[in-house]
Amino acid sequence: MSEPAAPPGAQRIALVDVNSFYVSCERAFDPKLAGVPVVVLSNNDGCVVARSDEAKALGIKTGTPWFKLAESAPRVGLIQRSSNYELYGDLSSRVMELLGRYALWQEVYSIDESFLGLAGTPRELEAQGATIRTAVARHTGLPVCVGIGTTKTLAKFANRIAKQNRHLQGVCNLETMDPAAVEAIMSRVPVTGLWGVGSRLGTKLDAMGISTVADLRAADPALIRRKFSVTLQRTVLELNGTACIPHEDERADRKQLIFSRSFSTPVTSAAEMRQVMSIYAQQAAARLEREGQQASILTAYAGTSHFSERAASFPSATVRLPSPTSDPVILSRAAVGALESQVVEGVPYTKAGVMLSGLESAGAQPLFEEFVSVQERRNLGELLGKVTDKYGAASIGLGLAGMSTATPEWTMSRRYSSPRYTTEWSELPVVKAV
Amino acid sequence: MAVFSADRSRRPAPPSESDAATAAGFPSPARDYFDGRIDLNRHLIRDPTSTYVVRVEGDSMAGTGICNGDELIVDRSLTPRDGAVVVAVVDGELTVRRLLLDGQRIVLRAESPGYPDILVAEPSELSVWGVVTRCLHHV
Numbered sequence: 001m002s003e004p005a006a007p008p009g010a011q012r013i014a015l016v017d018v019n020s021f022y023v024s025c026e027r028a029f030d031p032k033l034a035g036v037p038v039v040v041l042s043n044n045d046g047c048v049v050a051r052s053d054e055a056k057a058l059g060i061k062t063g064t065p066w067f068k069l070a071e072s073a074p075r076v077g078l079i080q081r082s083s084n085y086e087l088y089g090d091l092s093s094r095v096m097e098l099l100g101r102y103a104l105w106q107e108v109y110s111i112d113e114s115f116l117g118l119a120g121t122p123r124e125l126e127a128q129g130a131t132i133r134t135a136v137a138r139h140t141g142l143p144v145c146v147g148i149g150t151t152k153t154l155a156k157f158a159n160r161i162a163k164q165n166r167h168l169q170g171v172c173n174l175e176t177m178d179p180a181a182v183e184a185i186m187s188r189v190p191v192t193g194l195w196g197v198g199s200r201l202g203t204k205l206d207a208m209g210i211s212t213v214a215d216l217r218a219a220d221p222a223l224i225r226r227k228f229s230v231t232l233q234r235t236v237l238e239l240n241g242t243a244c245i246p247h248e249d250e251r252a253d254r255k256q257l258i259f260s261r262s263f264s265t266p267v268t269s270a271a272e273m274r275q276v277m278s279i280y281a282q283q284a285a286a287r288l289e290r291e292g293q294q295a296s297i298l299t300a301y302a303g304t305s306h307f308s309e310r311a312a313s314f315p316s317a318t319v320r321l322p323s324p325t326s327d328p329v330i331l332s333r334a335a336v337g338a339l340e341s342q343v344v345e346g347v348p349y350t351k352a353g354v355m356l357s358g359l360e361s362a363g364a365q366p367l368f369e370e371f372v373s374v375q376e377r378r379n380l381g382e383l384l385g386k387v388t389d390k391y392g393a394a395s396i397g398l399g400l401a402g403m404s405t406a407t408p409e410w411t412m413s414r415r416y417s418s419p420r421y422t423t424e425w426s427e428l429p430v431v432k433a434v
Numbered sequence: 435m436a437v438f439s440a441d442r443s444r445r446p447a448p449p450s451e452s453d454a455a456t457a458a459g460f461p462s463p464a465r466d467y468f469d470g471r472i473d474l475n476r477h478l479i480r481d482p483t484s485t486y487v488v489r490v491e492g493d494s495m496a497g498t499g500i501c502n503g504d505e506l507i508v509d510r511s512l513t514p515r516d517g518a519v520v521v522a523v524v525d526g527e528l529t530v531r532r533l534l535l536d537g538q539r540i541v542l543r544a545e546s547p548g549y550p551d552i553l554v555a556e557p558s559e560l561s562v563w564g565v566v567t568r569c570l571h572h573v
Contacts, residue, residue, distance in 0.1 A: 097483050
């Protein structure tokens with residue numbers, strides 16, 4: 001989230017991510033789930049969105065409808081959980097804040113992964129990776145893997161190696177590995193095992209005789225650019241050690257949409273932060289609208305510079321929305337309201353962001369009449385978009401009245417939900433004194 | 435992630451003492467953070483990334499003032515030491531006990547009569563979830 005500095009000689013990039021993030025969050029508060037097959041289900045308990053290793057070993061695939069598994073679950077000892085995005089959002093922000101303490105710069109890439117800038121000799125970097133892994137486990141109970149390389153693509157690839165080779169103990173620095181071993185892995189892993197190479201692209205590459213990571217690394221970047229895209233050309237260059245994938249402040253994928261920025265001038269008042277949150281949420285809403293998606297969870301966060309000599313403050317809050325929505329009014333109120341009580345007046349915040357998760361296609365849920373907001377009926381979203389296109393993002397603000405951040409009645413089926421252990425006073429973890 | 439949210443009223447702040455102090459000629463380094471209210475987050479939470487609040491069920495720790503229904507502040511990043519009140523995993527349940535490490539034995543002790551010690555045979559079998567730093571006792 002902080003601005004990446006120009007890398008000096010020994011700077012490397014780490015990609016840290018949480019193993020089976022949603023499942024690990026459930027396990028962090030429920031020791032009974034350790035070592036048993038666990039799946040987490042999508043909104044409305046529809047289908048599998050996350051699997052523990054044990055569930056993967058049972059052959060359960062992501063996207064499998066729950067009704068197909070329900071009957072055999074007790075027999076195979078499979079435990080299911082509804083998605084508990086409040087919990088995942090809170091644990092995510094803890095992990096991200098902690099990771100930032102170890103890094104020269106940080107780019108939060110998704111709810112469960114972050115790029116970090118690290119410096120040191122190859123062995124020192126490996127030790128830093130182990131330190132980070134221990135710290136996250138101690139603070140949150142979540143297992144992470146750390147991949148280290150000279151570029152984001154290589155860091156991501158190293159992370160994959162760390163995950164798949166238990167003897168590495170969760171940390172892989174490509175530079176401390178035997179080059180022949182790296183080469184062997186690259187010539188075994190299909191090209192679709194790379195960051196940003198999907199199956200359709202994989203098929204096309206395969207037709208050109210480029211089927212493994214090693215093949216793509218050896219390809220001519222200019223040819224790849226002509227035949228495919230500048231994006232894939234960057235992948236080729238990155239595989240060869242030339243860092244060229246820029247920092248992204250805006251991203252959307254199947255799992256979430258992130259809108260974050262660093263400020264050139266720190267934001268130092270709660271009033272300013274309210275404006276920032278409102279604008280970011282409206283930007284994120286516009287993006288959702290364009291993608292034809294709706295969000296059910298909003299996470300708002302802000303932070304001071306890691307180099308700040310003065311007070312450190314990393315407010316973060318996750319709220320569940322009244323129903324899946326792309327309504328800028330609702331999202332803006334949620335973002336402002338969520339962060340409101342945690343922003344410390346006078347502290348110089350250098351970055352802030354809004355993350356929307358629990359995404360689904362608009363219209364996936366039958367909308368109950370009372371949850372269709374007046375604004376939605378009037379298509380205010382579209383109107384706001386037009387106004388901001390014309391006059392700029394700061395030209396239109398939404399009022400702050402009305403939406404309480406108390407969790408609204410959620411109309412969806414969440415029959416197998418664990419408590420919101422860290423965000424609801426009435427749902428704290430119970431410890432037995434017996 | 436605040437466990438407690440300090441109630442910051444939205445009214446414009448009256449001129450504060452720190453402004454007055456500055457006007458009187460000695461700058462205050464705390465000026466930017468002057469906030470007349472005590473913020474429990476600052477005093478009760480050493481590190482927000484590792485701090486959790488849990489609720490007690492049962493009376494086995496009543497002798498140390500931890501009663502049924504009380505909330506505990508737990509720091510998962512602290513190293514459990516001899517004599518610490520900890521949340522340990524016992525038979526898959528989060529359980530609050532006092533940890534005793536006297537030489538050879540590892541004991542999870544209750545603080546009320548009638549609750550037997552839980553003996554942990556091997557250090558590898560001890561699973562401490564976190565260390566209790568505060569009890570928010572309901573009086």
